[in-house]
Structure formats: C-alpha cells, structure tokens
Amino acid sequence: MKIVGLDVGSKTIGVAVSDAFGWTAQGVTTIKWDEADIHSADAELKSIIETHEIGKAIVGLPKNMNGTIGERGEASKRYARHLEEVHGIPTELWDERLSTIAAERVLLEADMSRKKRKKIIDKMAAVMILQGYLDQK
Numbered sequence: 001m002k003i004v005g006l007d008v009g010s011k012t013i014g015v016a017v018s019d020a021f022g023w024t025a026q027g028v029t030t031i032k033w034d035e036a037d038i039h040s041a042d043a044e045l046k047s048i049i050e051t052h053e054i055g056k057a058i059v060g061l062p063k064n065m066n067g068t069i070g071e072r073g074e075a076s077k078r079y080a081r082h083l084e085e086v087h088g089i090p091t092e093l094w095d096e097r098l099s100t101i102a103a104e105r106v107l108l109e110a111d112m113s114r115k116k117r118k119k120i121i122d123k124m125a126a127v128m129i130l131q132g133y134l135d136q137k
Helices: 038-051 071-087 099-109 114-136
Strands: 002-008 012-018 025-032 054-061 091-095
Touching: 002 071, 002 114, 012 038, 012 114, 025 038, 025 114, 038 054, 038 071, 054 071, 054 114, 071 091, 091 114
Parallel strands: 002 054, 054 091
Antiparallel strands: 002 012, 012 025
C-alpha cells in the first residue's frame, strides 16, 4: 500500500508519495489551492490518489514548539477530516514541527537558488513529513 504525505498550507499543498514497500518518500508536486474553498484541491488530489493507488494519507500537523496546536494545526485537522470524507482513505496526523526548516536547510545545502527553493519547498516539506512517518513505523 502506498501512502501520500501532505504539507497543507493556506495557498499550497505539498505532496509526496511512498514506494509500495513504505520505505522511501518521493516528492510529487505542489498543488495550488484556496483554503477558503476546501474543495479546490479535490480533483488534483483524487487524480494523485488514483494514479498512485494510495491507501492512506499522512497530513502534517504543525504544532507550536511547546506542543500546543494553533490555528494552522486546526486547519490541518479540518483538512484531514475532509480527506477522509471526500476521498475515502484513512488519514493520520503527523507532528511536522521544523519540517519546512529542515527542507529549507537541505535545499540550501544543495546550493539551490531562492527562486527554485520557493517552487519546491512545500513538496520537500511533504517528503520530510512522510519520510519521518515511514522511518517511525
């Protein structure tokens, strides 16, 4: 069973997919969406779920450094519930503290330009979220 990892932001959703064995995460795309219209990413996400035969979704849960859940965390929880209802796959929330910072660091070490980093940072954060989950399991 393949697993999709999602880094849900207010304007974009970074997407990563595991291999069939659940060992590695690969970045797939960044979906542009409008958080005010929770359905705005449904068609593109449905296509990814069907193409990759996804059986589960891991949604990044941004917690504050003290472990509390703020506004962004609540938005991720809402999106996870939406995923289950619309796409019919189980979801699990995964603590994503510092995933975007870690992704940024990897891209900086690769000497990637700021313009290129901006285009793929969300996809890389999704990879970090999913890989963290896979490594833990």
